[in-house]
Amino acid sequence: MRVRVVGGGPGGLFAALLLKKDDPRRAIDVYERNRAADTFGFGVVFSDATLEEVAEADAATFASIAERFHRWDDIDVHYRGERLRSTGHGFAGISRRALLLLLHRRCGEEGVRIHFETEVSDLGPHLDSDLMVAADGLNSAVRERFRSSFQPAVDMRPNRFVWLGTTRPFPAFTFYFREDEHGLWRVHAYQYDSAGNSTFIVEATEETWRSASMDTATESETVEFVECLFEKELDGHRLVSNRSLWRRFPTIANRRWSADNIVLIGDAAHTAHFSVGSGTRLAMLDAIALADSMRGAGPGCPDLADRLSAYEAERRRPVESLQRAAQASLQWFEDTERYLRLDPVQFAFSLLTRSLRISHENLRERDPEFVDRVDRWVAARAEEQSGTTIVELEASLGIRRDASDPPPPLFTPFRLRDLVLANRVGVSAMCQYSAQDGVIDDWHLVNLGSRAIGGAGLLMAEMTAVGRDARISPGCAGLYREEHVAAWRRTVDFVKGHTSSKIGIQLGHAGRKGSTRLDWEGSNEPLDEGAWPIVSASAIRYFEHSPLPEELDEARMAALVADFERGTELADAAGFDIVEIHMAHGYLLASFLSPLTNLRDDQYGGTLENRLRLPLRVVRAVRSRWPDEKPLSVRLSAVDWWPGGTEPEDAVAIARALKRAGCDIVDVSSGQTVPYQRPRYGRQYQTPFADRIRHEVGMATMAVGNISSFEDVNSIVAAGRADICLMARAHLWDPYWTRHAAHALKYPLPWPSQYETLNGYTPRFGAAAGAFGPDGGEG
Template sequence: MPAALARFERGRREEVEKIQHAADVSLVWFEHVARYLDFEPVQFAFGAMTRAKAITYDNLRLRAPAFVEKMDRAFAEGVRKEGFDVSLDKPAAPMFQPLRLREMVVPNRVAMSPMCMYSAEGGVPNDFHLVHYGARAIGGPGLMFTEMTCVSRDARITPGCAGLWNDEQEAAWRRIVDFVHANAATKFCLQLGHAGRKGATKLMWEGIDRPLESGGWEVMSASPLPYFPNSTVPREMNRADMDAVVTDFVLATERAERAGFDMLELHCAHGYLLASFLSPLTNHRTDAYGGSVENRLRFPLEVFAAMRAAWPAHKPMSVRVSATDWAEGGLTPEDSVAIASAFREAGVDLVDVSTGQTATVSRPLYGRMFQTPFAERIRNEAGTATMCVGNITTPDQINTILAAGRADIVALGRPHLSDPGFTLRAAAWYGADDIHCPPQYAPGKDQIFRNSVRDRADLEDLKVRGRPKTRAELRSPAEQAAT
């Protein structure tokens, strides 16, 4: 009997935990329903139906196509209010609706998330970066972020990190930006950052965040606390250090404009220098830059304000934040809303919401779209546009997030590494035939759009036959391919 019960427990645990998790997510939606009371009725209903992630946009298209058509039309009406002449008769899926950030128009709401490649030489991006960014821009995302690009030699995470502190680096980035603009409709955002106490470490595949055994450099942070016990102890920053860092960010901002980037993002997440000021786990200061969340915000806001003043007024800026430290004593939900609100008031146009990586005591709760609730809270409580990221892998998930009002644009990292044409494939599935494609690749676009029409017809045929569908059949071909 004990052996039989143990087998039963092992066999059922995963399914039971899925049900319990769905119930928890559903409960949170109802506990915070006030966030959604200003939504249009159709969007409110869609959010309620998809709150537990068990029902999705594509699933509803099969089960209740008329309802999803109303949802698409309501979303398109919202886009029209922003000044876009989009169709209401045959509205595009939410992920293929445009987005305006200041005077920059993002052609669709798919973003390639910033991902460090650790492949630069002396901070200079090279042919690898040209192919990496060029291929993914041609694949169709509306917005593409560079990896964290460091504002000085000592701001690097690793010896392989890209930088923007000298003329050679500026020329190399200009080459990549020019290629993207000449061959794609994708908008290109430069992410600038400083590693702080997580600097002078090995390449990711040699030991992520582990200190270099030789050839390192001095690191600094909000407080003299090492990341790992055997990490280099950072110097606590003084006013002169802060002034020097502000200058480095401003000079890099000016270089970014000369290189032709469309947008700029300030990295204030993942335990790097500016994040170390924001989190109470890493900021133990007793001066005006420590203690309350308002004090912890002072230096990051100083950097942002100096960059915003140096960056053209018509071009947007975003900030990446860690909305939680996933650890006791770390950032609270109220802190994250206050931080986002402060940046909004300082002139930020988009908050890129990530989580964790602040301290080694973090214990994240992973899962599908696991960071999206933080972006949703900031969007609907701080009143700022947000970008969500984190284990989002399918076009279906993107549309579900957008239609439910959980974020304004959705970023994906790993899916773009394995499939540079991720957005083009999704456009074919949803019939968004106005997606940009260079003429050299037009025959490929034509083929995938023809095939998708047949794939959708086959799926509709299964529905018409009326037999019970398997779980796999209820997923779209786009989702099946991604998983």
């Protein structure tokens, strides 16, 4: 079997080595454009988990690498004159040059031929091989030659960075954050050999970079500038350059990783930002998976396509998972200026948990002392913000524990006007489609009541129509008649009389998404009979087969405002603690905000200021009818997930306007504006929008969307990404989610007296020792 590898970096060399080792009869050639002793960059980083896989694939390579490793467990964050250290992280660094040389030697030992100083500019002579491995990096010529087959997507990130070295040894993976007259500079530094040599990556925004004239600086001028800027941190040591040019990072993905007999590995196939230190790691793991998929393959290889598909199937999911983590990480560094008001402890925690790979609980396992410091800081700020002490709060809830220990962030109080929540868990508003002409019944009582008993700090009742024609479906709840108040009052009284939960109601108008079937009969599908007229900002159908809404005129706007005023007064009469205006998901008020659904050419369309005119009028009207001591929330779609729609920067401007109009907190969701949206789902995928509004606007936020574990909630609250975490499906699955989280965290949240028999009970689930928490449910 003839194999040609284009690119002699770590991934290409390791792939060649493993393919040859599997079958010594294979003729394997590696083509590298540089000389054997050339290398660009300084050190590379491996995690312990990656090293285990390398050891299993080739013990000799691992042994050679291990001899040259510099290991560290600590991460140092230098911020505002403080050094914050976290331990237990387990990394190893090695010189890139040393890694390449040992791989050269191993390839030679196995019989792989390496052709140095050989530029493969013409692929023609190489295409007759049985397999061509494109390991030629992020600027892959092979990938570009067959672009139509691989369909690459390249996202050039805005920040500028330069990769330097230094002779200064670092005892830990080190982050520096230094401001000068030009702006903020970030440094990622780590030692990679026993001689004390280190990588020193400097990163800045485009604005800062240009302000410092780095856009015109030579390599030597860059070194001189950085040495002067970080003179104290370098401690008398010099910087070393090696083609150290300022660049932007390209995030690369490909629709396909193979075409005919060509396969992509490493940066040619995918990239992950340097802040997660995974480029070389991904390339070498690709090499392992490719070699595994080719095991036993001989000349001709009739099943090559299946083998390459198996390689891609094996690697794509973990690669894309890591790319999502890298995306979250790079965005944190792109937006670091946003966090400069944070206390050093919270800043460091935010940095350490930025990629979602490390959570509050995971960090506790690594470094309990650091997390204890974080928890104490969060508890102190919660006491200050809420005006109540943890001791007082826990006494009111019947919690008995050692008061010298801080509670988990999840179980800290939060104040909105006169409303104090006992914890940071919220049940997100979920339509039940079970009301009769707007009147709720026992289903709603049990649905909300069970989750209140379950311990959530805040319950948000479903979107409730302010008029009969404002409903989404015939089964939607309403607050437009006195009869509705009595039904809601029964549920509210149960929640307040039997639990410590607070309860809010979400008022809304369905707009063009109204007059539809019950959700389980066809989501957003129009009614076959019994339909009512619908309205929107502009006369645009939701689906092509949906009815055409009428454009809302001035008279109907006035009536709409009056309906919201009446609904607000009825909500107060029903005893709700907080009212929320639904201004998201393409419903009526949201249809005014989004350029996709608002095509008006009057004072209510065009600019964002105009599109906000009616929604803000409603907010002010609701605030005027809602008691001063009670908070007002707005649910907002921060992005429409479609070009030309609302973008996160628009959401920031909208939130600022809402704050000025009297809104106390924003419930930050996204999308559902148009049926052809393209959301980018993932863990906590909407939390960054809440984080941005919280820091840039300076107002409280509720995060929602794929938040499911207590680790998620603790991490979000401790990092300051949001103040409250709303969960929908997690609470449908487990109404007692908060109590079970308390159990897993060993936080003694007492059961109601009626459930006192649970004290001392050890839950079991299936064959395992329990379903709740890392201790297997023991308690």
